[in-house]
Amino acid sequence: MLNISGLNQGVVIDHIQAGGAMKIYEYLNMEKLDCQVAIIKNAKSNKMGRKDIIKIEGPIQIDLNVLGILDHNITINIIENDKIVRKHTLELPDEVTNIIRCKNPRCITSIEQELPHKFKLTDRKNRIYRCIYCESKFKGN
The missing domain is CATH 2.30.30.20 (Aspartate carbamoyltransferase regulatory subunit, C-terminal domain)
Incomplete structure (x- = not known):
């Protein structure tokens, strides 16, 4: 089993349609971020069968609501002190x-x-x- 360590602080973009993580990575220009980014492709999911996940370490200044345009099933977990402190549901920007x-x-x-x-x-x-x-x-x- 693949083991990716947990985050002390950061963002987990979860429930991405399988194969969609790289599109999101490019969309958000994550190559310009100066932090660790882990992309997990085709992870097992009870809800979706397979899914992609992106883990971003540290605070980021990105409007994550734009992800709702790409895939409305995406969930965002905000991590602080090794715990999920907030689950963010995407809303489509006007x-x-x-x-x-x-x-x-x-x-x-x-x-x-x-x-x-x-x-x-x-x-x-x-x-x-x-x-x-x-x-x-x-x-x-």
Whole structure:
């Protein structure tokens, strides 16, 4: 059995859809973090069958709610002094900037490279975001 030590202080991103941890790692630009990050792929899960987990040591300054766009089943555990002090349930942000990219080749963001990619939540129930420039749809998992 694989053994990854516990965290004294940090964040555990749990219940990630199997195979989705690397996408989240890239999404949150974790390569720029100056702390230990453990990615556990295909861990056994009673609830999901298999899941991915990301453990981040130390305090981090990331808006984790953006993860709800990628996978709404994700749970966030905040660890302090070797204990879970808070479980954070993700809520979809009303607007996101430079998190998801517009795929419409005719969108102004394809031509004007420096423009931020902004999306507005238009359908919370179905997890649908639309580009504020061209109305192209992005649907989260």
